[in-house]
Amino acid sequence: MRTRFFFIAIIGVVFLGMLSSTSYSQSNEEQKLLSALKREKNESKKFQRLVVLGDFYKNHNIYLADSISHVILQKSRNLGNLQQFKALLFTIQIEEIEGDQESFFKDILALEPFLYKLSSKEVKFEIYKYLGCYYSSTLKFEKANIYLKEALMIAKKARNNTNISETYSKIAYNFMLVNNKDSAFYFTDHSIQYARRSANKSVIAESFNTQARIYDFFGQVELSVAKNLIANNLAIDAYDLPKMARISRELGMSQRTISNLDDAEFFFKKSYEYAQMIHDKRQMALALINLGTVYRERKLYDKAIDVNLKGIELITKLKDNNGLAEAHNNLGMVYSDFKKYDLASSNFNQALIYYESTGNREKIAGVYHNVGTVFYIKKKYNIALNYLNRSIEIRQQFGSKSQMYPTYRIISDVYEKIGNAKQSLWYLQKYLNYIDNNTSLQASTKIAELSELYRSEQRERLISMQADSIERQRQEREITSTKLENTELRNSFQTYIIIGFIIIIILAGVIIISRQNQNKIRQQQKEAEMSQALLRTQMNPHFIFNAMSVIQSYIYENDIKNSTKFLVNFSRLIRLILENSPKEFIPITTEMEILQKYLETQKLRFEERFEFDIEMDQTMMIEHAMIPPMITQPFIENAIEHGQLHTVESGFIKIIFSKDKEMLHIEIIDNGIGRSNSEKNKKRKDHTSMALGITKERINNLNMKYKTDGYLQIEDYDNILHTGTKILISLPYHVDTNPNKN
Numbered sequence: 001m002r003t004r005f006f007f008i009a010i011i012g013v014v015f016l017g018m019l020s021s022t023s024y025s026q027s028n029e030e031q032k033l034l035s036a037l038k039r040e041k042n043e044s045k046k047f048q049r050l051v052v053l054g055d056f057y058k059n060h061n062i063y064l065a066d067s068i069s070h071v072i073l074q075k076s077r078n079l080g081n082l083q084q085f086k087a088l089l090f091t092i093q094i095e096e097i098e099g100d101q102e103s104f105f106k107d108i109l110a111l112e113p114f115l116y117k118l119s120s121k122e123v124k125f126e127i128y129k130y131l132g133c134y135y136s137s138t139l140k141f142e143k144a145n146i147y148l149k150e151a152l153m154i155a156k157k158a159r160n161n162t163n164i165s166e167t168y169s170k171i172a173y174n175f176m177l178v179n180n181k182d183s184a185f186y187f188t189d190h191s192i193q194y195a196r197r198s199a200n201k202s203v204i205a206e207s208f209n210t211q212a213r214i215y216d217f218f219g220q221v222e223l224s225v226a227k228n229l230i231a232n233n234l235a236i237d238a239y240d241l242p243k244m245a246r247i248s249r250e251l252g253m254s255q256r257t258i259s260n261l262d263d264a265e266f267f268f269k270k271s272y273e274y275a276q277m278i279h280d281k282r283q284m285a286l287a288l289i290n291l292g293t294v295y296r297e298r299k300l301y302d303k304a305i306d307v308n309l310k311g312i313e314l315i316t317k318l319k320d321n322n323g324l325a326e327a328h329n330n331l332g333m334v335y336s337d338f339k340k341y342d343l344a345s346s347n348f349n350q351a352l353i354y355y356e357s358t359g360n361r362e363k364i365a366g367v368y369h370n371v372g373t374v375f376y377i378k379k380k381y382n383i384a385l386n387y388l389n390r391s392i393e394i395r396q397q398f399g400s401k402s403q404m405y406p407t408y409r410i411i412s413d414v415y416e417k418i419g420n421a422k423q424s425l426w427y428l429q430k431y432l433n434y435i436d437n438n439t440s441l442q443a444s445t446k447i448a449e450l451s452e453l454y455r456s457e458q459r460e461r462l463i464s465m466q467a468d469s470i471e472r473q474r475q476e477r478e479i480t481s482t483k484l485e486n487t488e489l490r491n492s493f494q495t496y497i498i499i500g501f502i503i504i505i506i507l508a509g510v511i512i513i514s515r516q517n518q519n520k521i522r523q524q525q526k527e528a529e530m531s532q533a534l535l536r537t538q539m540n541p542h543f544i545f546n547a548m549s550v551i552q553s554y555i556y557e558n559d560i561k562n563s564t565k566f567l568v569n570f571s572r573l574i575r576l577i578l579e580n581s582p583k584e585f586i587p588i589t590t591e592m593e594i595l596q597k598y599l600e601t602q603k604l605r606f607e608e609r610f611e612f613d614i615e616m617d618q619t620m621m622i623e624h625a626m627i628p629p630m631i632t633q634p635f636i637e638n639a640i641e642h643g644q645l646h647t648v649e650s651g652f653i654k655i656i657f658s659k660d661k662e663m664l665h666i667e668i669i670d671n672g673i674g675r676s677n678s679e680k681n682k683k684r685k686d687h688t689s690m691a692l693g694i695t696k697e698r699i700n701n702l703n704m705k706y707k708t709d710g711y712l713q714i715e716d717y718d719n720i721l722h723t724g725t726k727i728l729i730s731l732p733y734h735v736d737t738n739p740n741k742n
Contacts, residue, residue, distance in 0.1 A: 030056065047075050047083050054090055059242060062097060063279035069094045081117045088114075089126055097242070099282050099320030101137075101358050108134045125154040125163060129170065136174045138359065139398065144174050162203050165195035169210040176214045177398075184214045205234035205243055209250070216254060219402035225254045245274035245283040252290055256297070265294045282323060285315035289327045296334050304334045322363070325354035329367050336374045344374055362403075365394035369407050376410060381418050385411065405434040566604045573597040577630065585626035585734050588657060592616065594630060595655060602640050610640070610651035617658050624736040627657075627664065628698060635668045635695075635727045643672020643725060659733055663708065668727035669717055676722050699731065706732040 033053045040046040050072055057065035069091050076087035088107060095104040108130045115127055132148035135141070148171045155163035168191035175183040188211045195207040212227035228251050235243040252267030268291040275283035288311035295304035308327050315323045332347035348371050355364045372387035388411050395404045408431040415424035551570070555563055576594045580586045592614055599612045632655060645651035648671060656667040672678075699710045710730045717724025 030060075043075075044079060044083070047072070047079055050075060051086055051090060058090075058093065058097070059240070059278070061279050062094075062242075062281070066094050066098065081114065082120075082123075085111070085114045085118060085123055092130060097280070097282065098318045099315070099323055100318060101321065102319065105134055105137070121154050121158060125151050125158075128154070129167060132170055132174070136170070136177060139177070139361070141174055141178050145171065148174065161194045161198040162200060165191045165193075165198060165203055165207055168194060169207055172210060172214060176217050181218055185211075188214055201234045201238035202240040202243065205231045205238065205240065205247070208234065209243070209247055212247075212250065216250075217402075221254050221257050225251060228254065241274050241278045242280065242283075245271050245278070245280060245287070248274060249283065249287050249290060252287075252294075256290070256293055259297070261294050261297060265291065268294065281314045282318050282320055285311040285313075285318075285320075286323055286326070287311075288314070289323065289330060292327075292330050292334070296330070296337065299337070301334055301338050305331065308334070321354040321358050322360055325351040325358075325360070325363060325367075328354065329363075329370060332367075332374075333370055336370075336377070341374065341378060345371075348374075361394050361398040365391045365398070366403070368394070369410070372407075373410055376414055376417075379417070381414050384414050388414065402434070405431050408434075562604065566601065569597050569601045569604070573601055580629040583629055585736075586629045587736060587739075588616065588620055588625045588627045591627050591629065591632070592657075595632065595636065598633060598636065599653070606640075606646035610645035610648070610653065612653045613655070615654070615656045620657060620659055620664075624739040625657075625659070625664065626734040626736050628702070628731065631695065631698065631729065631731070632666055632668055632727075634692070639668065639670035639672055639725060642678040643670050643674070644678070645670060645672050648672055662733050663710065664731045664733045666727075666729040666731070668729075669724070671717060671724040674716060674718070674721075674723040675714070675725060695729075699729070702732055706734075708732040 030053075033049070033056055037046065037049045037053060040049050050068065054065055054068045054072055057068060069087075072087045072090055076084045088110060092104060092107045092111070095107060111127045111130060115124060118124075128147045128151035132144045132151060135144035135147065148167055152164065152167040152171070155167055168187050172184045172187035172191060175187060188207065191207040191210060192204070195204040198204075208227050208231035212224045212231060215221075215224035215227060228247055232244065232247045232251060235247055248267045249271035252264045252271060255261075255264035255267060268287050272284055272287035272291070275281075275287060288307040292304040292308040292311070295301070295307065308331050312324060312327045315327070328347040329351040332344045332351060335341070335344035335347060338344075348367055351367050352364060355367065368387045368391035372384045372391060375381075375384035375387060388407055391407050392404055392411075395407070408427045412424045412427035412431060415421075415427065551563055551566055573594065576590065576597065580590060580594070595614055599614075603610065603612065636653065636655070639645065639653050643653075645653060651671060653668070653670040656669075658665045658667075696712055699712055702708065703710050708731075710732060711728075712730075713728040715726050715728075716722050717726045
């Protein structure tokens with residue numbers, strides 16, 4: 001027993017580890033779906049994204065899936081037939097999960113008009129499939145079979161293995177309900193074959209689960225458990241939580257049938273746990289209701305009543321009348337054992353009302369059996385016979401024939417009590433015939449269990465004989481050695497865990513550093529590309545040719561003084577640009593010198609027709625402030641060329657460098673013709689756009705690298721006349737920590 005629980009605990013730890021990583025990926029997927037939905041502007045595409053989000057919630061959060069179904073329905077009303085069909089189909093799927101049978105049936109019938117409105121084969125498949133389910137549930141089996149065959153034909157033409165498998169499962173289930181055992185197993189075998197071809201573990205799990213239900217229906221509990229264990233493992237591999245919750249509960253019900261109460265309790269609690277993870281209140285309630293049957297058989301009546309009442313509280317809002325009926329039926333049995341017959345009768349009546357509302361004849365027969373059993377205990381034999389015979393009559397028409405035989409056993413006991421030995425013997429013989437017919441299957445299962453038990457006992461006996469032949473001292477040494485080994489194993493295990501965590505942390509660190517290095521390399525490459533682009537911007541041929549023309553004109557005029565002055569300024573400017581362009585930062589004094597030379601050159605070129613002024617906070621000079629090279633030059637060139645300062649009366653350009661907290665602010669002001677007037681001049685627009693784009697990208701890169709909020713703003717100098725331009729640049733404030741290195 002200890003080994004078993006230790007094994008379960010280990011599985012639990014591993015599952016929790018898988019769960020944490022899976023939950024993280026689910027959270028990421030949810031965020032992606034929500035972001036995509038938020039970004040989408042097209043109403044039709046937005047609706048489709050909403051349906052995809054609903055499908056995600058259907059597998060991970062039933063509460064949110066139910067909430068979003070109302071939104072999907074509302075949105076579809078303003079869209080086409082296809083969107084309305086998808087909305088109704090999604091609503092039906094949620095109603096099926098939540099057990100709201102009345103709404104489920106009503107909405108399935110509402111699907112039928114879409115057969116004529118839409119021509120899509122996929123649409124027709126879904127409609128035929130659900131109509132088949134409806135007629136099967138309402139006991140119109142021939143009509144159900146017609147619709148399911150139509151669905152199967154469409155699925156086969158499309159070669160959709162998943163749909164083929166699903167349809168075969170529903171056909172098999174339909175044959176099961178009419179007690180056609182051979183056909184039921186024939187079609188469920190086909191379902192498993194096609195499910196395997198789909199390679200989808202969740203689909204395969206569903207096929208095995210259907211087969212397990214059919215085995216259970218025909219009283220073959222051991223095979224039902226075996227098939228459901230396979231289905232459960234597949235569902236776990238696929239991490240299909242809705243199936244894990246449902247199949248675990250069915251496994252618990254099978255274990256309870258063979259009175260294996262420990263395993264039944266374990267599976268019911270696992271079902272509740274899985275359902276809780278996806279906020280599936282119906283499965284949570286059903287798990288609690290089933291858990292109540294375990295507590296009842298253990299005679300823990302208070303706990304049985306408590307969990308059934310909690311189940312009723314959870315399931316009432318969902319309108320699952322079958323679930324409510326089951327809870328009241330269970331409470332009736334608990335109160336009957338408690339000898340509180342009035343409460344038992346009240347709950348049985350409530351169960352019958354709920355089952356009548358859903359037309360669940362098989363379950364009604366089960367309640368009649370329970371009521372008859374209570375009257376038998378109360379020695380009201382005629383009333384007991386009345387209810388027991390009504391149970392038999394219903395089961396002869398509906399449900400599993402195997403469920404009649406426990407009722408035959410009770411009827412036999414009733415006739416014995418009233419002295420009718422002939423009838424008692426007749427019913428007892430029918431019961432015993434059923435038991436004999438099912439002995440071979442039970443025997444094979446028991447033989448397998450006994451063989452395993454025998455092998456286990458043989459191993460234990462051998463160990464015991466060997467232990468008896470060893471001296472007491474040797475035994476003590478072995479015990480001590482075992483303890484030491486266990487301690488070492490625990491220590492080794494802990495060491496391995498610690499080493500594993502360290503390795504994970506190291507790998508994470510390596511990945512992070514590697515990514516940072518890659519980002520840094522990309523940043524450097526980007527800066528190099530920008531530097532080259534900037535250099536091309538600064539050294540554009542237009543400016544150089546104009547400068548050469550000015551020098552040439554001075555030479556022709558024999559103006560040695562101005563030509564010399566212009567040439568000295570120009571050559572110094574070119575040298576400064578070439579030397580400083582590749583650098584990330586240069587001293588602000590160097591930047592000022594570049595601007596000074598550039599403006600002087602341009603002023604000479606335009607025959608002193610404008611003035612300029614460069615101002616700087618003295619603190620910045622003391623602190624050896626640094627600045628990205630020629631960040632301002634494109635805007636100064638733009639002011640002169642496009643602002644046409646040489647044509648404006650008293651034209652001027654002013655550059656101001658200042659410090660505010662940890663940011664360097666630059667203002668470039670001119671009183672030129674302004675942006676709106678300069679737009680009319682198209683000659684150098686491409687160059688201006690390129691320079692502006694480069695500067696913005698340089699500022700963005702600096703913000704990313706130094707975690708700052710630098711910006712570039714352009715506005716009119718005179719907001720009324722829309723003349724002049726004012727450039728505001730904000731950059732991270734950077735100082736030279738080693739100003740004397742050169």
